[in-house]
Amino acid sequence: MYTQNDIAIMYLDTLGLTHKHFTEVLKILKNPSDIFINSARKNIIDLLPSGSLERLDILGYNSVEELVTKDLEKFNITAVTIASSMYPDILKNIADPPVVLYTKGDINLLSKNKIGIVGTRTPTNYGRDVANKFTKDLSDAGLVTVSGLSYGIDTCVAVSTLEAKGKTIAVLAGGLDNVYPAQNTELSKKIEQNGLLVSEYRPYVRPRQYSFIRRNRIISGLSLGVFVVEAGRKSGATSTAAFCLEQNRELFVLPGNITSPQSYGTNDLINEMPDCFTITSSQILDRLNIKPKQTKKQTKLQLDVFSLKIVECLKNGELHFDEICKQVNSNASELASTLTMLEILGVVKKSTSNFYQLVF
Amino acid sequence: MLSKIYSFGLNGLNGYKIDVEVDINMGLPAYDVVGLPDTAVKESKERVRSAIKNSLLKFPTNRITVNLAPANTKKEGPSFDLAIAISILSASEQVKATSKNYVYVGELGLDGSIKAVRGILPLLISAREKGYTKFIVPNANQKEASYITGISVYAMDTLAEVVSFVNGELNKEPVKNNVWKVEHSSFTEDFSRVKGQQAVKRAMEIAVSGGHNILMAGPPGAGKTMLARCVPSILPDLTFDEALEITKIHSIAGVLDPDKGVITSRPFRSPHHTATNVALTGGGKDAKPGEISLAHNGVLFLDEMPEYSRSCLETLRQPLEDGIITVSRASGSYEYPANFILVASMNPCPCGNYGSRELSCSCTPAQISKYLKKLSGPLLDRIDIKVDVDRVSFVSLRGEANEESSFNVKQRVDAARKIQAERFKGTNIYCNAKMNSKQIKEYCKLDPLGEQILQQAFDKFSMSARGYTRILKVARTIADLAGEKDILASHVAEAISYRNIDKIQL
Numbered sequence: 001m002y003t004q005n006d007i008a009i010m011y012l013d014t015l016g017l018t019h020k021h022f023t024e025v026l027k028i029l030k031n032p033s034d035i036f037i038n039s040a041r042k043n044i045i046d047l048l049p050s051g052s053l054e055r056l057d058i059l060g061y062n063s064v065e066e067l068v069t070k071d072l073e074k075f076n077i078t079a080v081t082i083a084s085s086m087y088p089d090i091l092k093n094i095a096d097p098p099v100v101l102y103t104k105g106d107i108n109l110l111s112k113n114k115i116g117i118v119g120t121r122t123p124t125n126y127g128r129d130v131a132n133k134f135t136k137d138l139s140d141a142g143l144v145t146v147s148g149l150s151y152g153i154d155t156c157v158a159v160s161t162l163e164a165k166g167k168t169i170a171v172l173a174g175g176l177d178n179v180y181p182a183q184n185t186e187l188s189k190k191i192e193q194n195g196l197l198v199s200e201y202r203p204y205v206r207p208r209q210y211s212f213i214r215r216n217r218i219i220s221g222l223s224l225g226v227f228v229v230e231a232g233r234k235s236g237a238t239s240t241a242a243f244c245l246e247q248n249r250e251l252f253v254l255p256g257n258i259t260s261p262q263s264y265g266t267n268d269l270i271n272e273m274p275d276c277f278t279i280t281s282s283q284i285l286d287r288l289n290i291k292p293k294q295t296k297k298q299t300k301l302q303l304d305v306f307s308l309k310i311v312e313c314l315k316n317g318e319l320h321f322d323e324i325c326k327q328v329n330s331n332a333s334e335l336a337s338t339l340t341m342l343e344i345l346g347v348v349k350k351s352t353s354n355f356y357q358l359v360f
Numbered sequence: 361m362l363s364k365i366y367s368f369g370l371n372g373l374n375g376y377k378i379d380v381e382v383d384i385n386m387g388l389p390a391y392d393v394v395g396l397p398d399t400a401v402k403e404s405k406e407r408v409r410s411a412i413k414n415s416l417l418k419f420p421t422n423r424i425t426v427n428l429a430p431a432n433t434k435k436e437g438p439s440f441d442l443a444i445a446i447s448i449l450s451a452s453e454q455v456k457a458t459s460k461n462y463v464y465v466g467e468l469g470l471d472g473s474i475k476a477v478r479g480i481l482p483l484l485i486s487a488r489e490k491g492y493t494k495f496i497v498p499n500a501n502q503k504e505a506s507y508i509t510g511i512s513v514y515a516m517d518t519l520a521e522v523v524s525f526v527n528g529e530l531n532k533e534p535v536k537n538n539v540w541k542v543e544h545s546s547f548t549e550d551f552s553r554v555k556g557q558q559a560v561k562r563a564m565e566i567a568v569s570g571g572h573n574i575l576m577a578g579p580p581g582a583g584k585t586m587l588a589r590c591v592p593s594i595l596p597d598l599t600f601d602e603a604l605e606i607t608k609i610h611s612i613a614g615v616l617d618p619d620k621g622v623i624t625s626r627p628f629r630s631p632h633h634t635a636t637n638v639a640l641t642g643g644g645k646d647a648k649p650g651e652i653s654l655a656h657n658g659v660l661f662l663d664e665m666p667e668y669s670r671s672c673l674e675t676l677r678q679p680l681e682d683g684i685i686t687v688s689r690a691s692g693s694y695e696y697p698a699n700f701i702l703v704a705s706m707n708p709c710p711c712g713n714y715g716s717r718e719l720s721c722s723c724t725p726a727q728i729s730k731y732l733k734k735l736s737g738p739l740l741d742r743i744d745i746k747v748d749v750d751r752v753s754f755v756s757l758r759g760e761a762n763e764e765s766s767f768n769v770k771q772r773v774d775a776a777r778k779i780q781a782e783r784f785k786g787t788n789i790y791c792n793a794k795m796n797s798k799q800i801k802e803y804c805k806l807d808p809l810g811e812q813i814l815q816q817a818f819d820k821f822s823m824s825a826r827g828y829t830r831i832l833k834v835a836r837t838i839a840d841l842a843g844e845k846d847i848l849a850s851h852v853a854e855a856i857s858y859r860n861i862d863k864i865q866l
Binding site: 121151181183320321322325331332333334335336337338339340341343344346352353354355 | 556557558561562578715725748749752753816820838841850851853854856857858
C-alpha cells in the first residue's frame with residue numbers, strides 16, 4: 001500500500017535528519033525512491049549519516065520496507081508521507097512541514113476543513129464553558145476540530161466534539177504508542193474511533209519539552225484558523241497563536257477577565273491585534289466562509305413555577321445551593337431534586353462543588 | 361484431695377466452660393499449672409499464693425497440681441485466678457463443697473482483693489446459654505453484669521468475702537437487675553450550630569436514615585469534621601439487643617466504662633489516619649476487636665480518607681459488604697460484627713483548593729489524579745452518597761438564620777427507620793443500604809416518569825451500572841423519609857444529585 005517514495009521517505013525519517021538536511025535531500029533527488037538506485041544518489045551521500053545508504057544495499061528493498069513498516073502495522077498506524085496524495089496541501093505550505101504524519105483513525109479527515117482550538121491546561125470554568133460551546137457550534141457547522149490531547153481545554157475540545165457527534169483530530173507531541181498524558185489514553189481510543197490521532201514521530205518516541213512547541217505548528221498548520229480560548233503569558237497556546245500568524249492562518253482570540261492569569265496571554269493578543277477579538281462562534285464561521293448549519297428550532301421547555309423561580313434567581317450568575325435555598329424559600333430536599341431535573345433538561349449546570357449556574 | 365471448680369473463658373465473643381481441677385498430694389512442696397496456660401495464667405501461682413495467705417487462710421505446703429480442662433484450648437489472661445484459689449481451698453477443705461455451685465471469674469491481687477476482668481458481659485451471656493445460673497464476679501464488673509436477666513450474680517471485693525459467702529457464713533444478695541434505658545445524652549455538636557450547608561445536612565440525614573455510607577469532599581476549613589461530629593446527634597435510639605452487642609465488643613476490647621457497665625449510645629469512632637490494618641480490623645496477640653467492630657451499630661468516621669494507607673482502606677471492603685470481620689491469628693479465628701455507617705471526608709486535591717473560588721490550587725493534574733486514585737473503585741462503590749462541602753461565606757456565618765436542630769432531624773430519621781424495620785421484618789437486614797439485588801428489585805420499583813429521569817440522567821452524566829443500584833437505594837430512603845410508599849420521580853432526582861466525585865474532569 002505504500003509506494004517506493006513513501007518507503008524511501010520513511011527510511012530517511014528513521015535516520016534523524018534535521019529538517020534543513022531533509023529538504024535538501026529531497027530537492028537533490030528527483031524522486032525520493034532514487035535512494036534505492038545506486039547511480040542516482042551519489043550527491044546526497046554527504047548529507048546522510050555514514051553507512052546509511054550502504055545499509056540499503058545490504059538489506060534490499062523488501063527488508064527496508066519491512067523495517068520501516070513493522071512497528072506501524074503492530075500499532076495499526078498509517079503513515080502519510082509528504083509525497084503521498086493523502087498529505088494535506090494546507091500543511092505543505094508552512095515553513096517546515098513534517099515529512100511524515102503517523103496517523104491512527106479516519107485518514108480522510110486530513111483533507112477536511114479544520115479549526116484549531118487551543119488553550120491552557122488549567123482553565124477556569126469560563127474557559128471550559130466557552131470551549132465546550134464553541135466546539136459544539138463549530139463541529140455542528142461541519143468543521144473538524146484540531147487540538148493537542150492535553151489536559152484542560154484540549155480535553156474539553158475532544159470530549160465535546162465527540163459528544164456533538166463531530167470529528168476531531170488530536171496532534172500528539174510523542175509517538176502514537178504511548179499517549180501523553182496517560183490519563184487521556186481512554187479518550188485517545190475514542191478519538192481513534194471517531195477521529196484521527198496524528199504525530200510526526202515514529203511510535204516509541206517519548207515526548208520532549210521542545211516537541212510540545214513543535215507539535216503546535218502542526219495544529220495551526222493543519223487548520224484554516226486557530227481559536228485561542230484561554231492562555232497565560234508565554235504559554236503553549238500563545239506559541240500556537242504565533243505559529244498561526246506566521247503560517248498566515250486566521251487567528252481568533254477570546255477576551256477574558258483582566259484579573260485572571262489564564263487570560264493574560266489572550267488579552268495581550270487582542271491588545272496587539274484587535275482583529276482577532278472573538279466573542280461568537282459565527283464570527284469564526286463568517287471569516288472562514290463556512291455556512292453554519294441550519295440551527296434546529298429549540299423547543300421551548302415547559303417549566304413549572306418553582307423551576308422558573310430558580311432559573312430567575314440564577315440569571316445574575318452562579319449561586320451556591322444554600323443561597324438558592326434562601327432566595328426561593330424552599331427546603332434542601334425539594335431544591336436538590338428540582339435542580340437535578342433542571343440539570344437533566346439542560347437548563348442548569350452544576351459548576352463546581354455546590355454552585356449552580358444557567359447553561360451558557 | 362481433689363476438687364473441681366467452674367470458670368469461663370472467652371474465644372472471641374463466645375464463652376466456653378473451663379474446669380479448674382486441683383489435686384493436692386503428699387510430697388515435696390510444688391505447684392504446677394497444666395492445660396495450655398499462657399504466661400498470665402502461669403503467673404497466677406504467685407498471686408494465688410499471696411492472696412490466700414493474706415486472706416488469713418492456709419496455702420497447702422504439699423504438691424499441688426492445677427489442671428485447666430479442656431486441655432487443648434489455650435487459656436489466656438488473669439481471669440482464672442479466683443477459680444484456681446477457690447479450687448485449692450476446696451481441695452484443702454477450707455471451703456465447703458457448696459462452692460461447686462458457682463462459676464468464678466476474677467483476677468486476684470496479692471492482698472486478696474478481686475480485680476475487674478475484660479469481657480464479663482459476653483462471658484455471662486454464653487454461660488447463661490449453657491445453663492449456668494450462679495456466678496461470682498469482681499465487684500468492679502457489677503454494673504456490666506447487672507443487665508443480664510435470669511441469673512444470680514454475686515459481686516465480691518475480696519477472696520475472704522467469697523470464702524465466707526460460699527461457706528454460708530455471709531449473707532449476700534445477688535446483684536439487682538438494672539433496667540436498660542436509652543440515654544439521651546446531650547451532644548457537644550448539634551446541627552443547629554452549623555450555619556448553612558443545607559445540601560450536606562440533608563445528605564447526612566438521608567445517610568443516617570438508610571444506613572448509607574457517605575463521603576464528603578471539600579477544602580480545608582469547610583466544616584467537614586464538625587458536620588461529621590454532628591452525626592451522633594441524629595442517630596436513631598439504640599435497642600437493648602443492639603446495646604448488648606456493642607457492650608460485648610467493648611467489654612472484650614477492655615474499653616468499657618466500669619461505672620456505666622453498658623453502652624447506652626451508638627458508638628462514634630474516629631481512628632487517626634496513621635492507624636494500622638490491625639487497629640482497624642482487629643487482631644494482635646489476643647485478636648482483640650478493631651475500630652470497625654467497636655463502631656458496630658454506630659459510626660466509623662475516617663477524616664481525610666485518602667491519607668489512610670491504601671491497604672487499610674481496602675480491608676474495609678469486606679466488612680462494608682458483609683457487616684462481619686473475621687480475624688484469624690495463630691491462636692484461632694474470631695468473628696466480630698462490624699456493621700457501621702462509614703462517614704468519610706476528603707480534600708479534593710493534596711493542597712485542598714481544587715475547584716475553590718477564592719484560592720488557587722497548586723497541584724499538578726498528575727498529583728490530583730494520584731490523590732484521588734487512593735480511593736479505589738470498589739471502595740467508592742460501597743459509598744452510596746457523595747457530597748461536596750464548601751466554605752461558608754462570612755455573611756452566612758454571622759447570619760442569625762435559625763438552623764434546624766438535630767432533635768427535629770432525628771425525629772424524621774426515627775420515622776424512616778421504623779418504616780424500614782417494618783419492611784425488613786424477618787430478614788437479617790435492618791436498613792435500605794444493606795439491600796441485596798433481589799430486595800432492590802422488590803422494594804425499589806420506579807414509576808415510568810422516575811424510570812425516564814434515571815435513563816436521561818444516565819445519558820447526561822455518563823453514569824456507571826454500579827451507580828444505578830446506589831441511586832435506587834438512596835431513592836428508597838428518600839421516599840421513606842417523605843413517608844411515601846412508592847418511589848416518586850422527585851425522589852429519584854434527588855438521589856441522582858448525591859452522585860458527584862465519581863468523575864472529576866481535569
